[in-house]
Amino acid sequence: MGVCPSATMALLRDNFTGVLRPWDRPDVLTCTSWKTPIIWDGTFDPDIAQQEARRQNLTIGLTVFAVGRYLEKYLARFLESAEQHFMVGQRVVYYVFTEQPAAVPRVAMGPGRQLRVEFVARERRWQDVSMGRMRTLQEALDGRLGREAQFVLCMDVDQHFTGAYGPEVLAESVAQLHAWHYHWPRWLLPFERDARSAASLAPGEGDFYYHAAVFGGSVAALRRLTAHCARGLLLDRARGLEARWHDESHLNKFFWLHKPAKVLSPEFCWSLDVGRRAEIHHPRLLWAPKEYAQVRT
Ligand code: U5P
Numbered sequence: 001m002g003v004c005p006s007a008t009m010a011l012l013r014d015n016f017t018g019v020l021r022p023w024d025r026p027d028v029l030t031c032t033s034w035k036t037p038i039i040w041d042g043t044f045d046p047d048i049a050q051q052e053a054r055r056q057n058l059t060i061g062l063t064v065f066a067v068g069r070y071l072e073k074y075l076a077r078f079l080e081s082a083e084q085h086f087m088v089g090q091r092v093v094y095y096v097f098t099e100q101p102a103a104v105p106r107v108a109m110g111p112g113r114q115l116r117v118e119f120v121a122r123e124r125r126w127q128d129v130s131m132g133r134m135r136t137l138q139e140a141l142d143g144r145l146g147r148e149a150q151f152v153l154c155m156d157v158d159q160h161f162t163g164a165y166g167p168e169v170l171a172e173s174v175a176q177l178h179a180w181h182y183h184w185p186r187w188l189l190p191f192e193r194d195a196r197s198a199a200s201l202a203p204g205e206g207d208f209y210y211h212a213a214v215f216g217g218s219v220a221a222l223r224r225l226t227a228h229c230a231r232g233l234l235l236d237r238a239r240g241l242e243a244r245w246h247d248e249s250h251l252n253k254f255f256w257l258h259k260p261a262k263v264l265s266p267e268f269c270w271s272l273d274v275g276r277r278a279e280i281h282h283p284r285l286l287w288a289p290k291e292y293a294q295v296r297t
Pocket of ligand 1: 068
């Protein structure tokens with residue numbers, strides 16, 4: 001399907017994945033048009049990634065927001081499953097952003113792993129909680145998070161880990177293919193199309209539709225990403241606009257302008273509601289069933 005020609009293989013080699021083996025997955029697209037790997041189960045060696053992360057003596061950050069009812073409903077399972085599967089054997093610092101620090105569940109942490117709780121004021125609308133994350137993350141990256149981690153993954157809380165999620169996902173900037181949209185034709189993808197919005201993409205623009213439930217990268221790259229999105233969100237607000245998919249629309253605009261250095265297959269953020277698909281071998285993170293009526297205010 002989308003196997004990289006052998007001439008591009010050298011470019012696809014990255015420190016965390018070793019030599020990628022796209023020929024083991026001829027059924028899926030394993031390479032973008034800008035020669036970045038799309039990592040699927042079977043295309044990388046997790047042991048090489050582990051060794052490289054240890055050699056670099058990395059601290060890996062994982063940020064998550066748990067505001068309002070999202071805390072009680074999802075945070076414990078998210079953290080407990082992360083302790084089983086996320087960057088096992090590496091130094092990890094979790095950053096939980098919430099307006100209820102005292103309610104954060106006590107989850108037993110493995111060696112070299114710690115949890116920091118950061119206060120964030122509660123917005124009235126769920127859309128504002130979601131959009132406010134970019135500004136808060138930007139500030140955190142300028143503060144302690146940016147000093148103690150070298151790479152950071154930013155995730156939604158309403159999901160849980162089901163399989164190994166290791167340093168093979170790390171790169172300068174990391175984008176996640178959206179489970180519902182990865183096999184759609186480009187013209188159908190739900191980008192913001194209102195030209196007045198800072199998030200807008202013109203017809204013909206947009207590579208893939210990326211899911212804001214998982215994105216990441218180096219601290220420097222994430223500072224640029226969060227600053228770009230926070231600025232776009234502010235500009236839209238000043239014009240009385242709100243992009244179709246809120247912060248996710250701005251994230252998609254950013255990754256159109258600044259191509260990600262690694263793309264994760266939908267196995268890294270899968271929804272069982274999509275149904276069985278032959279190319280999904282090993283889902284590693286699963287969305288919780290969407291119960292918006294219960295959690296959104
Ligand atoms: N979120 C909250 N509380 C809210 C709305 C959103 O904590 O009231 C955070 C959660 O981390 C959630 C993410 O997974 O923003 C994306 O929101 P949603 O699209 O799942 O509603």
